[in-house]
Amino acid sequence: MTTTPSTLPLTELRLSPDEAAETARLALELAREYPSADSGSLLQDLPLLAARLPERVRRFLRAFQLDQAGGYCTISGHLVDDGRIGPTPAHWRDEQRVHRELPEEILVLLYASLLGEPFGWATQQDGHLVNDVFPVKEYETLLLGTGSRTALTLHTEDAFHPYRADYIILASLRNPDRVPVVVAEADFTSLPEDVLDVLFEHRFRIISDDSHLPHNNTVSTAEDRRIFDNISRLISGLGLVPVLFGSRTDPLLCFDATHMSPPDDDPEAVRAFAAAHELLTHNTRPCALDAGTFVFLNNHRVVHGRSSFTARYDGTDRWLKRVNVTHDLRKSRSLRRSVGARLIG
Numbered sequence: 001m002t003t004t005p006s007t008l009p010l011t012e013l014r015l016s017p018d019e020a021a022e023t024a025r026l027a028l029e030l031a032r033e034y035p036s037a038d039s040g041s042l043l044q045d046l047p048l049l050a051a052r053l054p055e056r057v058r059r060f061l062r063a064f065q066l067d068q069a070g071g072y073c074t075i076s077g078h079l080v081d082d083g084r085i086g087p088t089p090a091h092w093r094d095e096q097r098v099h100r101e102l103p104e105e106i107l108v109l110l111y112a113s114l115l116g117e118p119f120g121w122a123t124q125q126d127g128h129l130v131n132d133v134f135p136v137k138e139y140e141t142l143l144l145g146t147g148s149r150t151a152l153t154l155h156t157e158d159a160f161h162p163y164r165a166d167y168i169i170l171a172s173l174r175n176p177d178r179v180p181v182v183v184a185e186a187d188f189t190s191l192p193e194d195v196l197d198v199l200f201e202h203r204f205r206i207i208s209d210d211s212h213l214p215h216n217n218t219v220s221t222a223e224d225r226r227i228f229d230n231i232s233r234l235i236s237g238l239g240l241v242p243v244l245f246g247s248r249t250d251p252l253l254c255f256d257a258t259h260m261s262p263p264d265d266d267p268e269a270v271r272a273f274a275a276a277h278e279l280l281t282h283n284t285r286p287c288a289l290d291a292g293t294f295v296f297l298n299n300h301r302v303v304h305g306r307s308s309f310t311a312r313y314d315g316t317d318r319w320l321k322r323v324n325v326t327h328d329l330r331k332s333r334s335l336r337r338s339v340g341a342r343l344i345g
């Protein structure tokens, strides 16, 4: 006989003062022990270290991972010492910068290891495992996480990639203007049967977003060129993809309002894509990201975006950390350099 939990798991966990203090102590201690978020020994030890997180947090993320909660959830109340992390940087490309926010980078990796395995893209932010999301002046008007003036349209993270993340974690370190991430989760079975049929079929074009393009990364070595040649070959060979997959009664989703499109000569696909976009737009909700709030997105169940905002460029800008998590590192082995390598590309 199977038993179901008597109380539904929450989609929002607020750390108690004790839990917040305990979590901050652990993160600070680990930041003294491990040199960086890309450290091999840290990756090796993650599950052991994550066992030291508060029990309530571990139970909460376990329920989320087992799909017993909604398509996204938050853990709030983390103590982020605004003075200790220092000013929001001007650019992620700065190998000299001391990451005073290493405790928070380690914390997102600990959470990642409760959901699966953290991984990164060799073609994004020069291949760091934990990425930065803050406004960068040179990208101000671009459709990038590091843009600001242009709203981020609803998207599955890295929708184009067959090995895209199962979960995305966004951790807010600073957000003075309270710019939320917007999240959309919808019941696609509410759409007419014929529209649903089309959304399950390989009838939609897809391309990568601009964060994977060589001109938004550092390409200097022959190895860098090989990596970007590979991904551009992968993108041109993608063909048509479905919007929905998996269970017909509880479909999973892969959608990008900007980088996915129905072919002009397929009116049914045009109509179905518009219906999907409209359904998602109607089910969009802001998820507040105050400093110390971490959001966990199921990348197959929700899409996310962000409205435009005015950047400050004075060290006080909104600053998030982002990490990709997969249930299965092995499936991407052909695109990773070695068995233990965490970067796809």
Ligand SMILES: NC(=[NH2+])NCCC[C@H](N)C(=O)O
Pocket (backbone or CB within 6 Å): 143, 144, 145, 146, 152, 153, 154, 155, 157, 158, 209, 211, 256, 257, 258, 259
């Ligand atoms: N459809 C979109 N809005 N895509 C924007 C994706 C942002 C991208 N993941 C980045 O890191 O910058």
Ligand SMILES: O=C(O)CCC(=O)C(=O)O
Pocket (backbone or CB within 6 Å): 133, 144, 145, 146, 152, 157, 180, 181, 182, 304, 305, 306, 320, 322
């Ligand atoms: O800034 C946000 O709230 C979302 C950023 C985002 O979607 C991304 O970096 O992919």
Ligand SMILES: [Fe+2]
Pocket (backbone or CB within 6 Å): 145, 155, 156, 157, 304
């Ligand atoms: Fe995103």
